[in-house]
Amino acid sequence: MYDVLIIGAGIIGTGIARELSKYKLKVAVLEKDTDVANETTKANSAIVHGGYDAKEGTLMAKLNVLGNKMYEELCEELSVPFKRNGSLVLAFNEEEKYHLKTLYERGITNGVSGLSIIDQEKLREIEPNVDLKAIGALHCASAGIVSPWEFAEALIDNSVENGVELFLNTEVLSIEKNEDIFTIHSSSGDFKGRYIFNCGGVHGDLIHNMIAPPSFKILPRKGEYFVLDKSQGKRVNSTVFQCPSKLGKGILVTPTVHGNLLVGPDAQDMESKYDVSTTGEKLEYIKFKGSHSIRDINFRENIRTFGGIRAESDRGDFIIEESSVKGFFDIGGIKSPGLSAAPAITLEAMKLLKNSKIELIEKENFIKPRKHKLFMNLSSEEKENKIKEDNRYGRIICRCEMITEGEIVDAIHRPVMATTVDGIKRRCRPGSGRCQGGFCGPRVQEILARELKEKMENILLDKKGSYILTGELKK
Numbered sequence: 001m002y003d004v005l006i007i008g009a010g011i012i013g014t015g016i017a018r019e020l021s022k023y024k025l026k027v028a029v030l031e032k033d034t035d036v037a038n039e040t041t042k043a044n045s046a047i048v049h050g051g052y053d054a055k056e057g058t059l060m061a062k063l064n065v066l067g068n069k070m071y072e073e074l075c076e077e078l079s080v081p082f083k084r085n086g087s088l089v090l091a092f093n094e095e096e097k098y099h100l101k102t103l104y105e106r107g108i109t110n111g112v113s114g115l116s117i118i119d120q121e122k123l124r125e126i127e128p129n130v131d132l133k134a135i136g137a138l139h140c141a142s143a144g145i146v147s148p149w150e151f152a153e154a155l156i157d158n159s160v161e162n163g164v165e166l167f168l169n170t171e172v173l174s175i176e177k178n179e180d181i182f183t184i185h186s187s188s189g190d191f192k193g194r195y196i197f198n199c200g201g202v203h204g205d206l207i208h209n210m211i212a213p214p215s216f217k218i219l220p221r222k223g224e225y226f227v228l229d230k231s232q233g234k235r236v237n238s239t240v241f242q243c244p245s246k247l248g249k250g251i252l253v254t255p256t257v258h259g260n261l262l263v264g265p266d267a268q269d270m271e272s273k274y275d276v277s278t279t280g281e282k283l284e285y286i287k288f289k290g291s292h293s294i295r296d297i298n299f300r301e302n303i304r305t306f307g308g309i310r311a312e313s314d315r316g317d318f319i320i321e322e323s324s325v326k327g328f329f330d331i332g333g334i335k336s337p338g339l340s341a342a343p344a345i346t347l348e349a350m351k352l353l354k355n356s357k358i359e360l361i362e363k364e365n366f367i368k369p370r371k372h373k374l375f376m377n378l379s380s381e382e383k384e385n386k387i388k389e390d391n392r393y394g395r396i397i398c399r400c401e402m403i404t405e406g407e408i409v410d411a412i413h414r415p416v417m418a419t420t421v422d423g424i425k426r427r428c429r430p431g432s433g434r435c436q437g438g439f440c441g442p443r444v445q446e447i448l449a450r451e452l453k454e455k456m457e458n459i460l461l462d463k464k465g466s467y468i469l470t471g472e473l474k475k
């Protein structure tokens, strides 16, 4: 019997798990996918927004600003790449310039720090490649960029080190409550617990409806992106937006924490909560809009396109509340700025638990996260020492990103093991470079098979059923 069951291992579920792991509680996380961060948390813009965009007085505004402030310390503690690169909203005419003022004033009311409206000269000083027709911008020095999946993985690794149990490939199918005890029926059997956090992302409404009368609906809204090679990563320093519309913050151009360039997303209301396909038509639109912000982006340097689904709720704000069923907490409708707000959403979720009858006693022996760096970011001396300790660090597997066998083996044997080719890619980057795994993919697969003592053909790319090898060509 668990004290707390968490459904969903995106940035929200993993964040809550880590916070709960600080207390003497029996906690389990149930995740339907093969890995954590496999839905919206792996497919977004990765921006830690300043917080001027959300309407005053909303949870989105309050938690974005608070979450943003928590990023430095958390990422430092968890060895997650984070950079405060600042953001710009461009104005191309007087009407848009007027709109910048509205955003600025809203930002000030929301408590955003580092906001200023800048003229064309200052704008070009900050971003020399900005479109020459841009006449000014809202500058937000407190905005940043992060690696969302590395963040979620670091959170769950540390949770598991501190006793949280993670059940992957475990889809919640139905929920019931008898007296004060919930029973979750899942694809891996039954789980009993006293409290439940529903962190199911775009599926949050369906999970809620398993135990309580409907109270919100999630409307999936897709966004598509280009990821460009590192040759384009220096076209911008900041995250560059155009003026927002009713559908959201519009197409942005941003560097990533690993030095690539990201351009997107659009906004498409969808029927399906699973359709993350990209289309020529939408990508053409994104290319057109992105090129409108930053000059001479070479889209021939595109190395990948992807889509992600926003959990747009019919309530318009984050939903962080106890449902009509006591002890069942919904953390739903966590659309953008959900990543930025995630650390603060965790604290808000903890308040729900503290208001219930549960006794929270801190652990005396909480294990701090281990510090680690990518091999390529080590000094020459550190690299040499690492290779002396373990010669697998001297064997480069991914030549684009210079990732060693040692790092891949380490990623497989972390507290939450990486078991898929993409799981390895998200943890330590082989396959993230120019060839997108064309050369290193089969070698990663071999290492996975060896370390997991599995047959090569059983190693998945990512999701359930995503087999890479289906049979032998020649006997």
Ligand SMILES: Cc1cc2nc3c(=O)[nH]c(=O)nc-3n(C[C@H](O)[C@H](O)[C@H](O)COP(=O)(O)OP(=O)(O)OC[C@H]3O[C@@H](n4cnc5c(N)ncnc54)[C@H](O)[C@@H]3O)c2cc1C
Binding pocket: 007, 008, 009, 010, 011, 012, 013, 030, 031, 032, 033, 036, 037, 038, 039, 040, 041, 042, 043, 044, 045, 046, 047, 048, 049, 170, 171, 172, 173, 199, 200, 201, 202, 203, 204, 207, 221, 222, 223, 224, 265, 308, 309, 310, 311, 334, 335, 336, 337, 338, 339, 340, 341
């Ligand atoms: C295009 C796009 C751009 C964005 N850009 C930004 C940005 O730049 N900055 C920002 O702050 N935010 C951004 N966001 C929002 C941010 O990505 C989300 O707020 C955040 O990732 C939501 O995390 P989550 O944990 O709620 O959901 P998810 O990451 O989707 O996690 C939910 C988990 O629940 C699991 N699950 C669902 N149903 C079940 C079930 N029945 N049983 C077991 N498990 C289940 C899923 O498999 C999934 O792993 C963006 C979102 C999108 C789509």
